[in-house]
Amino acid sequence: MIVETGHFALVMALCVAAVQSTLPMIGAHKKHSSWMALASNAALLQLLLLIISFAALTYAFVTSDFSVTLVLNNSHTLKPLLYKVSGVWGNHEGSMLMWVLILAIYGGAVAIWGNNLRPTLKARVLGVQGILGFGFLLFILFTSNPFNRIFPAPIDGQDLNPLLQDPGLAFHPPLLYLGYVGFSTTFSFAIAALLEGRIDPAWARWVRPWTLAAWGFLTGGIALGSWWAYYELGWGGWWFWDPVENASFMPWLAGTALLHSAIVLEKRDNLKSWTIFLAIIAFALSMLGTFLVRSGVITSVHAFASDPTRGVFILALLVITVGSAFALFAWRGPALKSTGIFQPISREGGLLINNFLLSVATASVLLGTLYPLFIDVLDLGKVSVGAPYFNSVFVPLMSPMILIMGLGPFLNWKRGDAILALKQLQIAAIIALTGAVITWFLIDRATVLAAFGIGLSIWLFCATLSELAGRIQLFRAPIIEVLRKLRRQPRSSWGMTLAHGGLALVIAGMTASSAWRVESIQSMMPGDTALVSGFEFTLKSVQNIEGPNYTASRANFDVTNRASFKISLEPEKRIYVVSRQPTTEAGIYSTFLGDLYAVIGDPDGKGGYITRLYFNPLVTWMWFGTFIMVLGAGISLSDRRHRVGAPARRKLPRGATAET
Amino acid sequence: MKKIFYFLPLVILAILAIYLIMGLGRNPQDLPSVLINKPIPAFELAPIKGQTKGLSNLDLLGQVTLVNIFGSWCEACRLEHDLLMKISKNNLVPIYGIDWQEPNNLVGPRWLKRLGNPYTLVGDDPKSRGAIAFGVTKAPESFVIDKNGVIRFKHTGRITENTWNNTVWPIIMDLKKQ
Amino acid sequence: MTPAFFRSSCLVIALLILFPFNTNAVDPSEILGNATLEKRARHISKDLRCLVCQNQSIDDSDAPLARDLRLLVRERLIQGDTDNEVFDYVVSRYGDFVLLRPPVKAVTAILWLGPAIFVLIGFIGLLRYFRRQSKDENAEDQNT
Numbered sequence: 001m002i003v004e005t006g007h008f009a010l011v012m013a014l015c016v017a018a019v020q021s022t023l024p025m026i027g028a029h030k031k032h033s034s035w036m037a038l039a040s041n042a043a044l045l046q047l048l049l050l051i052i053s054f055a056a057l058t059y060a061f062v063t064s065d066f067s068v069t070l071v072l073n074n075s076h077t078l079k080p081l082l083y084k085v086s087g088v089w090g091n092h093e094g095s096m097l098m099w100v101l102i103l104a105i106y107g108g109a110v111a112i113w114g115n116n117l118r119p120t121l122k123a124r125v126l127g128v129q130g131i132l133g134f135g136f137l138l139f140i141l142f143t144s145n146p147f148n149r150i151f152p153a154p155i156d157g158q159d160l161n162p163l164l165q166d167p168g169l170a171f172h173p174p175l176l177y178l179g180y181v182g183f184s185t186t187f188s189f190a191i192a193a194l195l196e197g198r199i200d201p202a203w204a205r206w207v208r209p210w211t212l213a214a215w216g217f218l219t220g221g222i223a224l225g226s227w228w229a230y231y232e233l234g235w236g237g238w239w240f241w242d243p244v245e246n247a248s249f250m251p252w253l254a255g256t257a258l259l260h261s262a263i264v265l266e267k268r269d270n271l272k273s274w275t276i277f278l279a280i281i282a283f284a285l286s287m288l289g290t291f292l293v294r295s296g297v298i299t300s301v302h303a304f305a306s307d308p309t310r311g312v313f314i315l316a317l318l319v320i321t322v323g324s325a326f327a328l329f330a331w332r333g334p335a336l337k338s339t340g341i342f343q344p345i346s347r348e349g350g351l352l353i354n355n356f357l358l359s360v361a362t363a364s365v366l367l368g369t370l371y372p373l374f375i376d377v378l379d380l381g382k383v384s385v386g387a388p389y390f391n392s393v394f395v396p397l398m399s400p401m402i403l404i405m406g407l408g409p410f411l412n413w414k415r416g417d418a419i420l421a422l423k424q425l426q427i428a429a430i431i432a433l434t435g436a437v438i439t440w441f442l443i444d445r446a447t448v449l450a451a452f453g454i455g456l457s458i459w460l461f462c463a464t465l466s467e468l469a470g471r472i473q474l475f476r477a478p479i480i481e482v483l484r485k486l487r488r489q490p491r492s493s494w495g496m497t498l499a500h501g502g503l504a505l506v507i508a509g510m511t512a513s514s515a516w517r518v519e520s521i522q523s524m525m526p527g528d529t530a531l532v533s534g535f536e537f538t539l540k541s542v543q544n545i546e547g548p549n550y551t552a553s554r555a556n557f558d559v560t561n562r563a564s565f566k567i568s569l570e571p572e573k574r575i576y577v578v579s580r581q582p583t584t585e586a587g588i589y590s591t592f593l594g595d596l597y598a599v600i601g602d603p604d605g606k607g608g609y610i611t612r613l614y615f616n617p618l619v620t621w622m623w624f625g626t627f628i629m630v631l632g633a634g635i636s637l638s639d640r641r642h643r644v645g646a647p648a649r650r651k652l653p654r655g656a657t658a659e660t
Numbered sequence: 661m662k663k664i665f666y667f668l669p670l671v672i673l674a675i676l677a678i679y680l681i682m683g684l685g686r687n688p689q690d691l692p693s694v695l696i697n698k699p700i701p702a703f704e705l706a707p708i709k710g711q712t713k714g715l716s717n718l719d720l721l722g723q724v725t726l727v728n729i730f731g732s733w734c735e736a737c738r739l740e741h742d743l744l745m746k747i748s749k750n751n752l753v754p755i756y757g758i759d760w761q762e763p764n765n766l767v768g769p770r771w772l773k774r775l776g777n778p779y780t781l782v783g784d785d786p787k788s789r790g791a792i793a794f795g796v797t798k799a800p801e802s803f804v805i806d807k808n809g810v811i812r813f814k815h816t817g818r819i820t821e822n823t824w825n826n827t828v829w830p831i832i833m834d835l836k837k838q
Numbered sequence: 839m840t841p842a843f844f845r846s847s848c849l850v851i852a853l854l855i856l857f858p859f860n861t862n863a864v865d866p867s868e869i870l871g872n873a874t875l876e877k878r879a880r881h882i883s884k885d886l887r888c889l890v891c892q893n894q895s896i897d898d899s900d901a902p903l904a905r906d907l908r909l910l911v912r913e914r915l916i917q918g919d920t921d922n923e924v925f926d927y928v929v930s931r932y933g934d935f936v937l938l939r940p941p942v943k944a945v946t947a948i949l950w951l952g953p954a955i956f957v958l959i960g961f962i963g964l965l966r967y968f969r970r971q972s973k974d975e976n977a978e979d980q981n982t
Contacts, residue, residue: 240893282667295680295684315684329670330666333666334666343970352964363952363956376683376686377682381945382691382935383935392939691935694933695931759900761903761906788907791906798890
């Protein structure tokens with residue numbers, strides 16, 4: 001019964017979306033305020049219906065109702081509760097339901113917190129959200145219904161893929177979708193603004209919190225997936241340039257560009273059509289990602305079991321929505337006049353070059369990801385485009401961007417003075433150069449690239465700190481004054497400082513863990529010791545243990561550096577009972593300088609075990625750096641500016657956009 | 661002039677969409693052989709247990725042959741086996757087998773004993789040397805080889821009655837006539 | 839989009855076709871005594887695609903075919919092949935598909951030139967933009 005309710009709610013949501021996507025749009029066109037007002041109610045009702053629907057599916061999973069095909073295929077009574085719940089979105093149908101639920105959450109959020117918007121703009125934004133919701137609900141109901149039943153119901157399910165039974169992966173999809181789908185809001189704002197033919201700094205200010213929220217979630221989601229790969233795959237790799245990873249990375253790159261170009265629009269009333277274009281592109285790339293993963297056109301180890309009908313449907317959705325957006329852009333875009341003029345060397349200039357490099361990077365990743373498909377379709381053979389390609393394209397594009405990232409914030413709006421800025425950056429430059437030189441000469445196995453990476457990281461970190469120091473007049477004003485200034489910094493500039501500083505840490509972590517990973521693979525008998533990067537790993541014992549739905553051999557390592565440091569690691573090799581699928585659970589101990597990482601393999605047939613031991617330097621810096629970046633987004637999101645809304649409407653509206 | 665740039669995204673989207681639609685009908689996992697119309701690379705495999713002669717590229721010269729990569733662990737090979745038996749009983753074309761990646765040297769011979777041996781010669785290939793020579797990714801795979809030892813055709817996956825009658829056998833007939 | 843980083847769901851595929859599994863990427867028994875050769879072998883393995891699991895290198899993969907390819911790479915290195923000869927050997931069997939770093943040739947021209955073309959287009963766009971801006975600015979100066 002509950003399952004039927006969920007199904008019914010889903011159908012109702014489709015009907016509500018149909019209303020939401022038409023009446024408010026007409027209302028906004030004809031200036032019927034009551035029709036426009038429908039939008040908010042429809043958005044909230046749609047949210048409610050989808051919550052009911054999602055809750056019903058979750059209920060079916062939690063109670064192991066195997067009469068629902070989806071539960072049967074992805075769950076098992078023995079599975080721990082957390083993974084029964086995460087099983088809801090660990091499959092195509094359920095994850096699509098989550099997709100539209102999140103779409104509705106954003107729609108509801110606009111309805112609740114969007115009171116400071118022009119009524120016509122709000123109605124149109126929600127109308128576009130309604131169109132998107134309608135399309136995806138149609139897709140779910142026609143090709144991917146999560147509530148399909150099977151009769152008679154089997155006694156037990158087929159279990160969730162064991163790789164998904166992991167806390168990191170349980171929360172990875174919701175975060176990622178909050179990011180992807182978050183760009184639907186910026187997309188809707190862009191379309192609504194094009195329909196109105198009015199794009200101004202106030203628009204940029206309204207869009208900013210949504211972009212920030214989407215960007216923050218996407219950053220977190222990507223990092224969580226990367227972290228999972230790091231500890232689950234058994235050798236410490238964290239990024240593979242797999243098409244599906246690229247599918248999440250492209251919207252991130254476009255979203256980052258959008259975040260920065262919107263600043264220019266907000267502060268200087270410039271880059272209008274470019275910002276609109278990016279807002280469309282960020283969501284278009286999200287949809288492309290959805291298509292790539294679910295259609296089977298591209299080989300990826302991540303892909304869902306694919307079905308061409310689904311592919312055709314999503315592609316049609318993509319072409320219709322993005323196509324009409326681009327058509328509208330082609331029609332209305334040329335009329336958008338920017339007023340703020342600036343010199344190439346200026347704050348805007350820096351942001352524009354950042355946008356240029358990010359766009360080139362996005363286009364290159366897109367090209368590399370789709371190239372095998374192009375070649376195949378044209379019958380020119382088969383090629384692979386793997387990590388070596390992406391690394392050799394991406395690093396040269398991002399390096400100048402990092403350099404400019406340090407410099408940009410020192411330039412004035414409109415007309416900057418590069419010499420003056422560089423003077424202020426002297427110290428940062430000297431420290432960065434020294435760091436690179438020290439790395440090159442004093443650290444073993446330092447490649448040019450590694451020294452350069454470390455130098456870039458230090459540069460960005462010091463430049464970001466100098467910028468903050470300059471703003472609060474550190475060492476130049478009395479300490480009381482400095483502290484007062486520090487407290488008065490707007491939260492949005494804290495956001496920038498944290499995001500840029502966090503990225504510096506991430507770069508250090510990426511560079512170090514790629515350049516100085518130490519690996520040791522060997523057969524060990526209990527009692528044997530292996531030396532890895534100055535640490536002695538002693539295999540104490542290997543035991544067989546029983547988990548709730550798996551059996552495992554668990555090894556116990558003592559690790560010591562021959563001084564006071566002594567810890568133990570317990571990696572496992574699990575076999576999941578239902579699927580007979582093995583997984584590795586690495587034993588990891590994180591220190592400031594690097595992770596001690598141990599993996600237990602199979603018996604070698606002579607009483608010993610194959611073990612893989614690693615020292616992965618500075619890996620924690622990547623996770624911590626990403627955390628700082630997301631924190632920056634959060635703090636920036638809570639900036640007063642977003643709550644106050646447009647300068648034209650000084651009256652403080654109730655509620656704020658802060659808690660998205 | 662400036663307006664043209666605003667149409668560019670639409671044009672690119674259209675091109676992209678065409679590619680993606682064409683891509684939908686394809687299986688990205690299909691890997692065409694690069695060895696078609698090239699001589700078989702040199703390889704030499706030991707016999708499977710219980711037989712005296714293994715398989716090398718020199719055994720495949722002088723007549724049209726079918727080379728079949730199989731393994732007792734492979735479900736589709738089991739399904740294909742009946743057809744191979746029929747081909748060998750009717751003496752349509754000599755079939756040479758590459759027994760690929762058996763977990764030990766007993767299961768392969770046992771499998772052939774139980775189901776019948778359609779192969780003129782079988783090479784044991786625990787280290788994938790034969791499979792790599794033919795650029796094989798998964799079993800079963802079959803190759804049609806002409807009199808001069810040149811690879812003429814590759815079929816990935818199980819040969820069904822249908823593919824045999826409509827594709828593979830006509831190719832073999834053609835090659836025999838030459 | 840990625841409910842899963844099914845990185846090792848290569849295993850799943852392998853299971854479906856019932857591969858026996860008892861290996862786990864590089865095995866200590868594979869490692870060559872000669873450290874220089876071993877280093878080269880690892881390097882080559884990282885650029886060769888595991889054909890059974892598609893998007894992994896054979897160095898990361900635990901599929902049996904990947905193991906056999908790793909062994910083959912090492913054997914050829916011992917026989918004195920250069921790195922390029924090893925790549926050529928594998929490509930002659932499996933085609934360019936096996937290379938994770940696509941070779942530079944006519945078919946991949948757009949792939950390799952693409953980023954440079956994007957940079958060029960973007961750069962021209964930036965130049966035009968700034969030129970137009972300065973024109974506007976002059977016009978503005980004259981007006982005031």
